[in-house]
Amino acid sequence: MAGLELLSDQGFRLDGRRPHELRKIECRMGVFAQADGSAYIEQGNTKVLAAVYGPHEMRGSKSRGLHHKVLINCQYSMATFSTGERKRRPRGDRKSQEMTLHLKQTFEAAIMTQLYPRSQIDIFVEVLQADGGNYSTCVNAATLALVDAGIPLKDYVCACTTGFVNDTPMVDISFVEESLGGPQLTVAVLPKSEQIVLLEMASRLHVDYLNKVLKTAVKGCKDVYVILDEVVRNHVAQIASSVGSE
Amino acid sequence: MVLERSDGRDCWKTRRTIINVGSIGTAYGSALVRRGKTTIVCGVKGELANSRPENPGDGFLVVNLDLPPLCCPLFKPGPPSEQSQSISQFLNDIVTSSGCVVLSDLSIEGQLVWCLFVDIICLEYDGNVIDAAVLAMLAALTNTKLPKITVSNDNGEIKVSEALEILAVKSQPVTTTFVYQQDGGHVMVDPSFEEEYDAAGILSITLQEDGSLVKLYKPGGLQLPDSVLEQCIAKARSLSKDMWHLLKTVSETVET
Numbered sequence: 472m473a474g475l476e477l478l479s480d481q482g483f484r485l486d487g488r489r490p491h492e493l494r495k496i497e498c499r500m501g502v503f504a505q506a507d508g509s510a511y512i513e514q515g516n517t518k519v520l521a522a523v524y525g526p527h528e529m530r531g532s533k534s535r536g537l538h539h540k541v542l543i544n545c546q547y548s549m550a551t552f553s554t555g556e557r558k559r560r561p562r563g564d565r566k567s568q569e570m571t572l573h574l575k576q577t578f579e580a581a582i583m584t585q586l587y588p589r590s591q592i593d594i595f596v597e598v599l600q601a602d603g604g605n606y607s608t609c610v611n612a613a614t615l616a617l618v619d620a621g622i623p624l625k626d627y628v629c630a631c632t633t634g635f636v637n638d639t640p641m642v643d644i645s646f647v648e649e650s651l652g653g654p655q656l657t658v659a660v661l662p663k664s665e666q667i668v669l670l671e672m673a674s675r676l677h678v679d680y681l682n683k684v685l686k687t688a689v690k691g692c693k694d695v696y697v698i699l700d701e702v703v704r705n706h707v708a709q710i711a712s713s714v715g716s717e
Numbered sequence: 718m719v720l721e722r723s724d725g726r727d728c729w730k731t732r733r734t735i736i737n738v739g740s741i742g743t744a745y746g747s748a749l750v751r752r753g754k755t756t757i758v759c760g761v762k763g764e765l766a767n768s769r770p771e772n773p774g775d776g777f778l779v780v781n782l783d784l785p786p787l788c789c790p791l792f793k794p795g796p797p798s799e800q801s802q803s804i805s806q807f808l809n810d811i812v813t814s815s816g817c818v819v820l821s822d823l824s825i826e827g828q829l830v831w832c833l834f835v836d837i838i839c840l841e842y843d844g845n846v847i848d849a850a851v852l853a854m855l856a857a858l859t860n861t862k863l864p865k866i867t868v869s870n871d872n873g874e875i876k877v878s879e880a881l882e883i884l885a886v887k888s889q890p891v892t893t894t895f896v897y898q899q900d901g902g903h904v905m906v907d908p909s910f911e912e913e914y915d916a917a918g919i920l921s922i923t924l925q926e927d928g929s930l931v932k933l934y935k936p937g938g939l940q941l942p943d944s945v946l947e948q949c950i951a952k953a954r955s956l957s958k959d960m961w962h963l964l965k966t967v968s969e970t971v972e973t
Contacts, residue, residue: 550838552747561785
């Protein structure tokens with residue numbers, strides 16, 4: 472695309488960020504009373520809401536229950552008005568199904584599933600406004616909602632989508648940066664142990680660059696972790712003070 | 718006898734209502750409404766379409782309500798429930814009968830018209846989604862700005878300009894919902910989830926500013942004496958005034 476340069480000569484991106492800079496993250500926990508845990512997160516213009524129900528008894532067919540661990544049920548949904556062009560179906564299309572599966576796989580790796588056999592945990596995420604990095608934002612939102620619900624996790628799960636332009640990895644890419652092509656690598660990690668729970672890359676990238684991009688992505692995840700951790704600590708402190716004052 | 722409800726409200730008192738407009742940048746118009754804990758977001762998106770031959774020059778307005786499993790532990794994942802479909806129909810009826818958006822205003826040129834999708838999502842369900850959904854729909858439509866479309870005479874090329882035009886909203890239908898117990902007694906306005914669940918019957922009254930009735934809706938339930946119906950309509954009339962005032966305040970603060 473002529474006229475659009477993802478990375479200027481001065482090393483700035485389209486929205487004025489440096490390559491290693493995240494978008495502004497704003498989040499709140501415990502936004503809803505009905506859910507056992509809930510969170511709202513904004514990463515730049517991507518806005519996601521997550522709600523967690525459970526662990527509770529199996530709903531629907533009891534036979535789906537697993538005898539050695541909890542069943543994690545996810546649903547990824549995008550509001551029809553969240554994208555530039557109206558989405559026909561909020562969920563159930565192939566992209567959403569894929570996202571649902573990825574979320575499920577990510578959180579199966581992070582939740583202490585063995586603690587609740589024959590039970591179920593529901594994780595619902597709703598994208599209200601999409602501007603790139605949807606999966607990552609959903610993972611971050613779901614992590615906060617799980618923490619809010621008090622579900623035992625091995626660690627936070629932090630995710631970050633990284634692009635690669637002009638030999639430079641760019642962290643937390645926006646929709647424009649996503650749609651102008653180039654390789655992008657999505658990674659979800661447990662930040663303390665730096666273990667990777669999910670890694671996805673579509674499109675070609677020379678293997679020599681992989682390490683560089685991955686390193687930047689993991690650094691991005693760790694930056695996200697610092698922000699999420701602060702939010703959790705503030706939230707818990709607030710609850711503690713309101714309980715103490717009664 | 719003064720009855721107190723589980724949340725300490727008087728029988729004729731609605732919960733606190735909050736309206737926030739324009740919070741979703743990807744939509745042409747949007748609104749978030751909170752009624753107590755019930756939370757609704759509404760986004761308006763437009764698509765270009767060809768008008769039907771039987772009503773040339775008339776656009777389309779489609780309202781859809783989604784009750785995802787996220788909003789309440791009782792809702793299950795799957796196709797839209799009967800409840801959400803019946804409320805969607807209710808909202809479509811209100812649009813048609815109140816004429817709040819005149820369909821011929823949605824025409825662009827020749828056969829080309831706007832097809833507006835008003836998509837409403839319930840984020841938290843604590844009873845009385847109908848009232849909140851109607852408010853959200855109205856606030857979002859009032860906040861809607863559509864890009865100006867021009868069709869070139871030579872080759873029929875469609876041009877979308879940066880300039881935005883405000884969508885004209887002609888009337889403001891507002892719904893007030895009541896529940897009652899057996900024999901039409903213990904009428905309560907703006908039921909919470911618990912009250913809605915335990916009610917013997919439910920009654921929704923939709924009014925316009927000029928005082929005319931737009932829709933009456935009493936889906937099944939126990940029989941209701943005429944006197945109670947009249948009482949409810951009178952109450953709805955006075956309670957709707959607050960909502961019109963709120964909608965007016967919202968639109969005024971946004972414009973300035």
